[in-house]
Every structure is written in structure tokens, then in C-alpha cells.
Amino acid sequence: MKRHAFALLLCLAALAGGGAPVFAQDAVGAWTKAGPxxxxxxxxVRGTGDLAALPLGLELRLESGWKTYWRSPGDAGFAPRLDWSRSGNLTEATLxxxxxxxxxxxxFETAGYDTAVLFPIRGKPATPGKPVDLALTAELLVCSEICVPQTLExxxxxxxxxxxxxxxxxxxxRAQALVPKGPNGLLRVDSxxxxxxxxxxxxTAADGFVSPDLFVETDPPLTFSAPKTxxxxxxxxxRLTLTVTDPQQGLDLAGRAMTLTLVDGDKAVEAPTTASAGAAASVPGGVGLLxxxxxxxxxxxxxxxxxxVLPVLSLKLMSVVKHGGQAPAAVRAGFxxxxxxxxxxFLLMASVLVGVKAAGGAVGWGIQFQQPLFLVFMVVLVTLFSANLWGLFEVPLPRALADRLGGDGLAGPFATGMFATLLATPCSAPFLGTAVGFALSKGPVEIYAIFATLGVGLALPYLAVAAWPRVAGWLPRPGRWMATLKIVLGFAMMLTALWLLSVLxxxxxxxxxxxxxxxxxxxxxxxxxGRSARGTARTAGPALAGVLAVAAFAMPAAVGPSAGAAPVLAESKARWVPFAEATIREHVAAGRTVFVDVTADWCITCQANKKLVLNRGEVAQRMDDPTVVAMRADWTRPxxxxxxxxxxxxxxxxxxxxxxGPGAPDGLALPELLSEGAVLEALSKAAGKPAGKGV
Incomplete structure (x- = not known):
């Protein structure tokens, strides 16, 4: 009888909208009602585990026609006021x-929520691993035709x-995913x-806007009208235009710091920035164009x-040796x-990316290596380069054209530069990913500027020799030894062809x-x-080679882009699971650490990271830990x-x-070139533990 009486008292207290707090099972509290x-x-999570941060939530349901307010309510209202002081083993709770x-x-313009909302909360226990007793006093303002403050325990x-x-x-x-964060690929504030x-x-919206809205926060606060679009x-x-609803005399927003929240349906982005008086403003998250x-x-x-880029070293070396003993002017012209x-x-690449982006297609650095026809083209091209180094064929230019290009001709050095660029695209060097990401998130002007500068950077060794052509004079003079070197370098080029075939x-x-x-x-x-034969056979050999080169391009079309393709995971190691973005937050909510490796068979830097860091030593041991989910996103194919x-x-x-992880729910990005120390430190931080400790 006593137990039933106590339960009845608790129910009556809940119906009254106050009274003693109710502790529920399965990590879900009891509903407490106050007015509408x-x-x-x-x-x-069901238990505290050893988490340094607990994924919590404050869930509200409102009667029809009622609303409550955002952190910056607008012309009226106030944001939720939360008091956690009665909680046990809780040092901080961030909503x-x-x-x-x-x-x-x-x-009047206000911002908030109606019907229902769940506010994500990150709670920090004073002592991880111990029970946490959450006790919250929440003051909310709810409004319809009238506004009523409500207090809930x-x-x-x-x-x-x-x-x-x-x-x-x-x-x-899901609630955490609806919280606006920094720059993303869906919405972007340009100026x-x-x-x-x-x-x-x-x-800009990658998929087009439907019903965009903009919320502006300033310090001290200003209220703005609804935007005109x-x-x-x-x-x-x-273009969204807003005006301050009650401006002071002489108010000028230029130079004022503010936080913009751009919303379009379920998509949103948050952008702290400073308004400019000129044509553009620098939106956060990065450095300016300069x-x-x-x-x-x-x-x-x-x-x-x-x-x-190392495979093209053979072509560079042969070019340098060939210039040995030449006049400085000839050396300069070649380089x-x-x-x-x-x-x-690089400029051609930029043009293609601008066109694809304008058409709404996916753009990225090195994505041409996802196309079988491009890979076949590269295999054929590298094979022909090797055959040329072995002296099996030459393509002499017409005399008039050769004279115009300058004696020995500049077409060869020009083609060498283009070839170097083609082979460079599967790599992502330090700084390169940052620059390409900046360019592709902007417009055509930024894309051309960044890609032209990348080209200048890759060409700097050539430009250096062109500026000081006497460097070529320090190298050995051409001689018989070059024939042997050509054979060796031809085999080096064939290794590149074998790598391309493995990607294919x-x-x-x-x-x-x-x-x-x-x-x-x-x-x-x-x-x-054909090179060693005479008569008709001498021309039949090159003709057959041409037929074989053309026939190779028919293979992808005949077989199909994915028929019989290799497994998505390049390695058979059981610890790696296929990429599934939707499960990342679930793993984090369960207290696990998730390591995402976006890779491809054609990405040489990716393979180096695996061999030198991810698949060896302490990093490999940490990936085997049951609290770590090693997730591999294979981008070999689109x-x-x-x-x-x-x-x-x-x-x-x-x-x-x-x-x-619990200590990094929004993720910790690593540099392009991995090191064991950087990976271990990121794993520890994401797990919410001091660096150097096990996960």
C-alpha cells in the first residue's frame, strides 16, 4: 500500500507541473507539463561509462499555436534559462x-520553435565513470496570442x-545534425x-535555394527585418537584404562583427564574419584570397x-642532360x-572544373582517375613514353614547324610539363588540399587564380633553371651512357603503367x-x-601498335565501369568497416571513437599513409581496439x-x-600526410582522454 501511495503522489506531482523530480529508466526522463x-x-547513452562528455538532450513539446524562443529571440521573448546547480557529479552542461x-x-520578427524541439546538450561529469544525477530548473517563455513564462523541474x-x-x-x-555549424558543401555565405x-x-546553395532565411546576431544586439530575396x-x-528595425542615428553596419545563420529547410550554416563596406567581406573559416x-x-x-610526380623525374632528367653544353638561351627556352x-x-583543369561546377556536377582534385577511359589513356601514354625512351619509335615534326619551335623544338618540353601535371593529380600534398578546397568552394575567379598559382608552384624548378641556365652546364655532357640511362628510365616509366593498371x-x-x-x-x-624489320613489315608494326592503342579504349565500354571490379575495401583487414556517415553519430553517442579514412587506389599519398602509419605500430593496435570504429571511404570509383x-x-x-568521438563530436581533421603522433593524439582527444593514453 505504501508503494502504491508513493507512486500516486509522484503522478499527482507530475500533473501539477512541479514538485519532486522524477527519475526514469532507460535514459529517458518523465514528461513534466507546465501550461501549454x-x-x-x-x-x-544508458550509462556514464568512462565518457568525458555525455550526449544529452532537452526535449520540448508545445500545444498547437504556441512557440518558444531561440538563443537570439528577435523583437521580443527570451531564450531558455537553465539552472543545473542541483545536479550531482556535473560540472558543465552546454546547450x-x-x-x-x-x-x-x-x-514583429522573432525566431524560435513551435510544435516540438530537442536541444542537444553536452554534459561534463566531474568524475567520469561515476553516476550522474541531472536536476534542471528550466525557465521558458511560451507565446501564442499571449506570452506565459513557465518553470519546469x-x-x-x-x-x-x-x-x-x-x-x-x-x-x-538527429537534433545535433540540425545545429548549424561552419562552412559546408550545401550552403555558403559568399559576401x-x-x-x-x-x-x-x-x-550560394549547391542544390538551389527553396525558401532561404537569414538570422543576424550582433553585440550589442540589433533587431533586423525579414530578408528580401x-x-x-x-x-x-x-541576395538577401535586411534592415535594422529601430536604428540609432548614424548607424553603420560596415566593420561590425556579427554571426549569420543561413537556413533553408533542413539545411543551415553558421558564419561568424565582419560586414564590409566594399564589394565583399571575408567570411570565416579561412584566409583571404591573397x-x-x-x-x-x-x-x-x-x-x-x-x-x-616521381615517375616523370625520368623525363626531367633526360631533358636536363640533353641541355648539357647548350647555349643559355636554348636551355632557358626549353625549361x-x-x-x-x-x-x-592547370588552366585547362580549372576550366573543366568551372564548367562541371556550373552544370551542378561534383568537382574535386584527382577525380579524373575515377574514370576508366582516362586511366586507359594514361596507360597508353606512359607505355608510348617508355617505347620512345627505348628508341622503338620517334615522331619527327615537319621541318617548318620544327624551325618555328626553335631548332630541336619546344613541343617536347611543353608536353613534358603537361605530363607532369597529369601524374601529379592523384596526390594531395601539404597545403594543396587547403588551397583546392578554398578554390572549389568559391567562384570562377578564385578557381582560376588558385589553379594558376598551383601551376606556378609546380613549375618553380623549371623557372629556376630558366632564370639560371648555367645550372645545366654543371651536368655531364651527352654521350653513350645516355642510351643505357634511357633503357633504365623506360623501365621506370613502365612501373608507372603497372600502377595505373592496378587502379584500372x-x-x-x-x-x-x-x-x-x-x-x-x-x-x-x-x-x-617494326623497328628491326624491313620493307612492308617496317610500317606494319607501328600500324598494329596504333590499332592496339585504339582497341584498349574499347575495353571499359565493352566490360562496363564496375563489372568485376575489385572490392571496395582495398585491404582485407577485418578492423576496417565500410563508410556509413549516418552511423557516425550513433557510434559517438555510444562512447566510441570513429576514424574515417577517405582514400582511393589511385591516390599515392593515401597508399603511403596506409603503409607508413595506419597499418603499422601503435596506430594499427589502436584501430583494433573495440572502442574504435575504423571506417574506410573508398573513392576509387565515383x-x-x-x-x-x-x-x-x-x-x-x-x-x-x-x-x-565524445571529446570531438564535430570531428578533428588530420593533415594530408599522416604521422603516428598526429593520429594517436587525435584519437586520444576525440575519446576525451589525455594524449598518449589508450582509447
Missing amino acids: VEARLVSA SYPAPHRFSVLG LALALPAGPAEPSDAANEVA VQGKGAALEVEA VFSDNDRHV GMLGVALLGGLILNLMPC LASAAGILTS TAQIGEVAAATVGLMMAALVLALWV DAAIAKFLSDHGRYGIPFNIVY
Whole structure:
């Protein structure tokens, strides 16, 4: 009887909207009602585990016609006021706000939520691993035709024990996903201009705008009208104009710091920035164009040292040796031609990317290596370079054209520069990913500027020799030793062809790729027979080689882009699981650390990261830990989900590695070139533990 009486008293207290806090099971608190609003506390985990941060939530439900307010309510209202002081073993609780809705009533503009909302909360236990007793006093203002302040007493007890996902884990994860964050690939604030009491904002949506809205926060606070919108570029671009509703005399928004929250349906982005009085404002998250040009120059220069560019070293070396003993003017002309080939390739690449982006397609650094026909082209080209180094064929230019190009001709050095650029694209050197990501998130002007600067960076060694042509005079003079060197370098080029065939295997399968390889072997044999034969056979060899080269391009079309392709995971190690972005937040909510490796068979830097860091030593041991989810996103072939994941993080090239965990729910991005120390430190931080400790 006593137990039933106590339960009855608790129910009566809940119906009264106050009284003693109710502790519920399964990490979901009891609903507490106050007027037209009811609320409860929820947790994404059943127990505290050893988490340094607990994924929690404050869930509200409102009766029809009622609303409550965002962190910056607008012309009226106030944000939720939370008091956690009665909680046990809790040092801090940080509440996040999902993207708000606009309410326009009688000329007043407010921002908030109606029907229902779940506010994600990040709670920090004073002593991880111990029980946490949550006790919250929440003051809310709810309004319809009238406004009524309401106070709710909420409670939830989390026991010590495994931090397994609770019934509310998915809801908390979804709410966290609705919280506006920094730059992403869906929405982008391009420029912000202050014109007196008016604010003009330019923005872009990758998939086009539907019903955009903009919320502006300033310090001290100002209230703004609803934005007036002007659309362009098939609704992918919008200009939003807002005015301060009650401006002081002489108010000028130019130079004022502010936080913009751009919302379009379920998509939102938050952008702290400073309004400019000129044509554009610098939106956060990065350096301006001038600073990024310096980053691009460094990235292009370092690209010369990356493994993808090493195969073209043979062509560089032969070019340098060939210039031994020549006049400085001839040396300068040859190296300037190579630099021009590099710069032309980068500008062509920029033109293609601008066109694809304008058409709404996916863009990225090195994505041409996802196309089987491009890979076949590269295999044929490298094979022909090798055959040329072995002396099996030459392509003499017409005399008039050779004279115009300058004696020995500049076409060869120019082609060498273009070839170097083609082989450079599977690599992502330090600084290069940052520069390319900046360019591809902007417009055509930035893309051309960044890619031209990358080209200058890659061409700097050529430009240096062109500036000091006497460097070529220090090298050995041409002689018989060059014939042997050509043979060796030809075999080095063939190793590049074998690597390209291994990448092609992932696209069209082992049998089809092996057939292309056999065709290339037959092509070399036909050129060798034609070179040593006489009469009709001398022309039949090159003709057969041409037929084989053309036939190789038919193989992808005959087999199909993915028939018989290699498995998505390049390695058979059981610890790696396929990429699934939707599960990341669930793993984090359960207290696990998630390491995401975006890679591809054609990305040399990715393979180096695996061999030198990810698959060896202490890093490999940490990946085997059951609390770590090692997730591999294989981008060898086109994949829209992976492309979106990259663009959401402002990345358009690979490798890209990022670590999520209770201590880093938004992720910790790693540099392109991994080191054991950097990976271990990120894993520890994401787990919410001191660096150097086990996960």
C-alpha cells in the first residue's frame, strides 16, 4: 500500500507541473507539463561509462499555436534559462540550438520553435565513470496570442555502467545534425556588406535555394527585418537584404562583427564574419584570397616531391642532360616551355572544373582517375613514353614547324610539363588540399587564380633553371651512357603503367585490366618488330601498335565501369568497416571513437599513409581496439555520398582523415600526410582522454 501511495503522489506531482523530480529508466526522463508546454531530459547513452562528455538532450513539446524562443529571440521573448546547480557529479552542461524558424506577427520578427524541439546538450561529469544525477530548473517563455513564462523541474539519473546507446540515441543525433555549424558543401555565405542600417548578404546553395532565411546576431544586439530575396543562377544564388528595425542615428553596419545563420529547410550554416563596406567581406573559416594564393604556391612547389610526380623525374632528367653544353638561351627556352606546359594544364583543369561546377556536377582534385577511359589513356601514354625512351619509335615534326619551335623544338618540353601535371593529380600534398578546397568552394575567379598559382608552384624548378641556365652546364655532357640511362628510365616509366593498371583493376575488373596490359605488351612488341624489320613489315608494326592503342579504349565500354571490379575495401583487414556517415553519430553517442579514412587506389599519398602509419605500430593496435570504429571511404570509383561528405567538410581532394568521438563530436581533421603522433593524439582527444593514453 505504501508503494502504491508513493507512486500516486509522484503522478499527482507530475500533473501539477512541479514538485519532486522524477527519475526514469532507460535514459529517458518523465514528461513534466507546465501550461501549454511539456519537457523531459533524455540521454543518448544508458550509462556514464568512462565518457568525458555525455550526449544529452532537452526535449520540448508545445500545444498547437504556441512557440518558444531561440538563443537570439528577435523583437521580443527570451531564450531558455537553465539552472543545473542541483545536479550531482556535473560540472558543465552546454546547450546547442537547432536552426530556428521565423515568426512574423504584427510587424514583429522573432525566431524560435513551435510544435516540438530537442536541444542537444553536452554534459561534463566531474568524475567520469561515476553516476550522474541531472536536476534542471528550466525557465521558458511560451507565446501564442499571449506570452506565459513557465518553470519546469526536470530530472534524470544516469547510472555508472556501459555507455550503450539508449532509445533516445537516434533522436539526440538527429537534433545535433540540425545545429548549424561552419562552412559546408550545401550552403555558403559568399559576401557581407554593410550599407548604413542595411545589410546585404550574397549566398550560394549547391542544390538551389527553396525558401532561404537569414538570422543576424550582433553585440550589442540589433533587431533586423525579414530578408528580401533576389534569386539568380537557377536559384543557386541569392541576395538577401535586411534592415535594422529601430536604428540609432548614424548607424553603420560596415566593420561590425556579427554571426549569420543561413537556413533553408533542413539545411543551415553558421558564419561568424565582419560586414564590409566594399564589394565583399571575408567570411570565416579561412584566409583571404591573397593569403590562399601563398598557400597554393607552397602546395604546388611541394607537389614536386610527392611520389606521384616521381615517375616523370625520368623525363626531367633526360631533358636536363640533353641541355648539357647548350647555349643559355636554348636551355632557358626549353625549361620555359616545360613551365608553360604545366601552367596550361592547370588552366585547362580549372576550366573543366568551372564548367562541371556550373552544370551542378561534383568537382574535386584527382577525380579524373575515377574514370576508366582516362586511366586507359594514361596507360597508353606512359607505355608510348617508355617505347620512345627505348628508341622503338620517334615522331619527327615537319621541318617548318620544327624551325618555328626553335631548332630541336619546344613541343617536347611543353608536353613534358603537361605530363607532369597529369601524374601529379592523384596526390594531395601539404597545403594543396587547403588551397583546392578554398578554390572549389568559391567562384570562377578564385578557381582560376588558385589553379594558376598551383601551376606556378609546380613549375618553380623549371623557372629556376630558366632564370639560371648555367645550372645545366654543371651536368655531364651527352654521350653513350645516355642510351643505357634511357633503357633504365623506360623501365621506370613502365612501373608507372603497372600502377595505373592496378587502379584500372578496381574500375573494370582484373580480367579486363589484364587484357589492357597484354595489349600494351603487344604494342611494345609490334613497335620493336617494326623497328628491326624491313620493307612492308617496317610500317606494319607501328600500324598494329596504333590499332592496339585504339582497341584498349574499347575495353571499359565493352566490360562496363564496375563489372568485376575489385572490392571496395582495398585491404582485407577485418578492423576496417565500410563508410556509413549516418552511423557516425550513433557510434559517438555510444562512447566510441570513429576514424574515417577517405582514400582511393589511385591516390599515392593515401597508399603511403596506409603503409607508413595506419597499418603499422601503435596506430594499427589502436584501430583494433573495440572502442574504435575504423571506417574506410573508398573513392576509387565515383560515390555521391563520399563526395558530399568531403564537400561538407570543405574538402575536394584526398587523402582526408577525420576523427570523431565524445571529446570531438564535430570531428578533428588530420593533415594530408599522416604521422603516428598526429593520429594517436587525435584519437586520444576525440575519446576525451589525455594524449598518449589508450582509447
